[in-house]
Amino acid sequence: MTDASPERDAAVDGGHEVAHGDDHGHDFPGTGSIKRWFVTTNHKDVGVLYVVTSLFFLVLGGVLAWLMRVQLLAPRALGEGILSPVAYNQAVSAHGLLMVFWFLSPFAFGFANYVVPLQLGAKDLAFPRLNALSYWLYLFSGILFGVSFFQGGTFSGGWTMYAPLSVPTFTPDVGASTAVLALVLFVASVTVSSVNFLTTMHRMRAEGLTLRNLPLFSWTILLTAWMMLFAFAALLAALLVLSSDRLLGTTYFAMESPAGALLWTHLFWFFGHPEVYIVFFPALGVMAEVFQTFTGRRIVGRKWFILAMVLVAIQSFAVWMHHMFLTSINLQVKTLFMITTIGISLPFDLMVFALIYTMLKGKIRFTTPFLFVFGALLLFIIGGITGVFLGAVVLDYEFRGTYWVVAHFHYVMVGGVTALVGGLYYWFPKMTGRMYDEFLGKLHFAVYFVGFNLLYFPLFVAWETPRRVFDYAPELAPWHQLATVGGFVLGLSFLIMFYNLFKSAFAGDPAPDNPWEYATTAEWAVSSPPPLENFDGTPTYRNGRLEFLDIGEVTPSEGRASGPTGAAVSDGGVTASATATVSSALSTAEATEVEGPSHASIWPFVLSAGAFLVLLGLSPLQDAAFPEGMVGAAYATTTVAGGVVTLGSLVAMGLEPFHGPVFEEGEAWPFAGIDNGKVGMWIFLASDVVLFGGFIGAYVFTRVAFGWTGWEPIPPDPIPGLVNTYILLTSSFTVVLALVAAEKRHKWGVVTSLGATFVLGIGFLVNKGLEWQHLFHEGLWLSTNVRASTFFLTTGLHAAHVIAGLVVALYLTARAWRGAYLEDSRSVEYFGLYWHFVDIVWLFLFPLFYIL
Amino acid sequence: MDDRNRPLDTICPGFSETIIITNVNYLIWVVLSMVTELVLTAAFPLQSGLVPRGTRAFVFERIFEVFLLLGTLVGVVVVGYMLYNAYKYRSGSGKGHVDEGNRLVLGELPSGSGGGRKLFTSFFMSMVIVVSLVSWTYLTLLYVEEGPADDESLDVEVEGYQFGWRFTYPNGHTTDGVLRVPADRPVQLTITTADVFHNFGVTELRVKSDAIPGQETETWFTADEPGTYTAQCYELCGAGHSYMSAEVIVMPPDEYEAWYANATAENATADNATANESSADASVAAQSNLRPAVVP
Known part of the structure; x- marks a missing residue:
């Protein structure tokens, strides 16, 4: 059960660079290129x-x-x-x-x-x-x-x-x-x-x-x-x-x-x-x-x-x-x-x-x-x-x-x-x-x-x-x-x-598809190395073993909002001509806000470099202050530069023509019928629940060790917190309105609702800023005592979530202004999920830090 | 042992293997019955005395020996069995074969496979060994946790600091770097720290406990041999961690009483003076970063 015939070997050897290099109309440089x-x-x-x-x-x-x-x-x-x-x-x-x-x-x-x-x-x-x-x-x-x-x-x-x-x-x-x-x-x-x-x-x-x-x-x-x-x-x-x-x-x-x-x-x-x-x-x-x-x-x-x-x-x-x-x-x-x-x-x-x-x-x-x-x-x-x-x-x-x-x-x-x-x-x-x-x-x-x-x-x-x-x-x-x-x-x-391995990678004997007799998993059924898009046809196990369906056998799925699915699946992997792929992808590209197909993107690299600079810049902080003198200034500059790069590459990534792999939905338990993006957002939020769980757990643990009843809430006045609760709840409502407007293809409804969400979020932050300013004036600082530490840090983490949400809201509003999301409202929906989550977290934080 | 039900020709290459499995199972059963016996009698510790009681060192050594013995036995049996079969069924030996009719082919979905009964027999036996062993040690854990009676034990407070140990006796006498205790009398330690997380342990006496900021932990030991032992820090605590040790001097009871009678809260003993000096050096050294931290 191996395909180790000499002929095949030769083909693999000869096709090596092609298979893994320039193919398919993507702007992919070959593997030999650093780029x-x-x-x-x-x-x-x-x-x-x-x-x-x-x-x-x-x-x-x-x-x-x-x-x-x-x-x-x-x-x-x-x-x-x-x-x-x-x-x-x-x-x-x-x-x-x-x-x-x-x-x-x-x-x-x-x-x-x-x-x-x-x-x-x-x-x-x-x-x-x-x-x-x-x-x-x-x-x-x-x-x-x-x-x-x-x-x-x-x-x-x-x-x-x-x-x-x-x-x-x-x-x-x-x-x-x-x-x-x-x-x-x-x-x-x-x-x-x-x-x-x-x-x-x-x-x-x-x-x-x-x-x-x-x-x-x-x-x-x-x-x-x-x-x-x-x-x-x-x-x-x-x-x-x-x-x-x-x-x-x-x-x-x-x-x-x-x-x-x-x-x-x-x-x-x-x-x-x-x-x-x-x-x-x-x-x-x-x-x-x-x-x-x-x-x-x-x-x-x-x-x-x-x-x-x-x-x-x-x-x-x-x-x-x-x-x-x-x-x-x-x-x-x-x-x-x-x-x-x-x-x-x-x-x-x-x-x-x-x-x-x-x-x-x-x-x-x-x-x-x-x-x-x-x-x-x-x-x-x-x-x-x-x-x-x-x-x-x-x-x-x-x-x-x-x-x-x-x-x-x-x-x-x-x-x-x-x-x-x-x-x-x-x-x-x-x-x-x-x-x-x-x-x-x-x-x-x-x-x-x-x-x-x-x-x-x-x-x-x-x-x-x-x-x-x-x-x-x-x-x-x-x-x-x-x-x-x-x-x-x-x-x-x-x-x-x-x-x-180094020597063999360049001068070893060519490897057949399956060099190991009795290997059974699917990676051995394709060439070594596999073509860029893995399979010559759509893989299926409907008859109990791996088969590849040709173009004709695939029923193109009807144009869901996610568009590219049907058309691009029917491109038969490496065998299909480049032009066919380009055109099929182009025809469906708008749906995912892209101008042309490309799996190449420099922005993940740039974004990571930006994040690196931000953290490097922050490293010498102590008590929230940079060191004095030139060194401190250099670090502070690094932070700012890193922040600009990070934010810029995020925006660039958002605007970049790019679409993920397209696929015919096969087995998807337990998320059948739910969009990838939505599943991803839910899974991310699940991890965020644990993150806040860790913070709340740390607060409760510290408070119990301190003596639960002897611990007084840091803000003497719960009113600003209460006002913020109402602000956030309202902003959740406006996000829902934005989604409804998008589904009704009402452009100005989307813009207004997203704008309102943004304004409410800013209101939340301003109110919080005033509250914190007041507390600072009363001599309370993050390092004052552990009560203050838990209050400022936990609600601060929440505020950071709000700020991240507002950056996205601003981006969405700007895009909506130019008419986006009317055909495909999923971005608004995912943002809504995140925003509701941030609101729900506040509903836990408010009583924990203001009332109890 | 599913293969017993199959026609002889299919198991012919593996005929002796059946015997081996039986042998392995037999060996494991021997171990198992030993353990079961141990545990059954341990359930009635008063009659059997199989739950070791005595000094911490004695308790530890007994359990450690049993674990080493059984662990080695199980290890040798399992690894031996594995190596034997790997050798036996090596390609080219002619013993093993690939069942062309029943094997998975490339890309086939892996449907159910056999061997469940054999698997569960082994699993069940390993479970009995592990569960019974650990249950047995649980009884000694209860003994260790109970600790000595209050009226017979000597209570000492231990405080770790970067990088040394302070000991405070019931009369308020404090020493630094030296703990003196009488032989054959339980010593109850209450352990905490003045700065970072440490761990106080005297390996020869098999006593150990975390020293946690803001918390107190308790442990105890009894030393039956007079002599000098070494207490060390077992949690990384900074530059001087390697040298964060103290002497534990176990004295004959009468000598200890004589020493203790002279020790008061105020008088600093010779122990104290030298130790304090070295710890002062330590803190100075710790300030300057990459310099050696402690003069022992």
């Missing part, structure tokens, strides 16, 4: 960018790990070793943050970007420009993190960022603030990406491809994206509060705050535990795919495997306090979280057994991908068994803060990396059209596996070493030396991989 990589929005290009960038951060995080391992060669007295104490803490912190955030997830999502649309039968993700935006935000967040090293030193409080060490009282370096802001930017990237993936995966599956039948890799990505959506929103809440403490002077996490340190642990671990599965699930998906391919067998107990993952994904939000067994939580809570923790470990037993049993009676081919994935399963078993130790609370008490934890989570997480490296070898032929060198691949695995165990296993033996310490008991030194040797072996093994 291509800055303007691309294609999911396969973005996937490649993710993989390459994440490997760069792997190297960066790895070098930091080497520095630590060298420092740990012997117990170091003061002044010994290559790192100063603070530098060591920075290395520890940056290593953790880079590996967890900038390497692991983006590496996995590189594959997700490349493979998932192919497995779904989609031409691209639902929002290709947002996909490019995710990538550029990710890259610039990484660059921002890099900059933090040069601003007096980066963050040095550990990747868990425990408070109050994380506030400027204890870590005053500007670089520490920059690192936190880099994380904020990274979370923005993740949120955009989650919304995009969830919309795509729920809405854009080929006919017959129900969720149940989704390939396991896509299943893991679907669940990962759901977990990311909510977990990263909680992290965003935590990071925004921390940024505010660092930059604006609020006192949530200050030493004097009634429960600031504990609040951080709750917020962080509510994110932190799902994060473990967020980084591990894609690895699990790779394991499942590769096991099936290289044993030639179906996975045992497929539906139970999926069910187990769903259970884990849900339950992952109910185990966070097992990271806090030694804090002041009581026995009942400990018991509860011990039970949920045991509960979440059990589904993994089932998954491991399912993978093992899949091998039985199969024909196992020990290719490089299988070796890595097989090794990953071995490592995961060891990681899992040592994890059960931590589930026993009495043992956890002693393991807390020691190398047992370090060894355990490296076995699990780097075990996951092992599987993902297997995935890199597995999909390399698909992504490049070339085969890697099998011997070098196997050599890489051998060196990697030895290095891995040499590095991490001794850490179990030396478990009594406290974490993040380089002065340890001398009798443990041999184990640490062994680990250091292993660290270098592991790190250097990647040189073999880089050499192999």
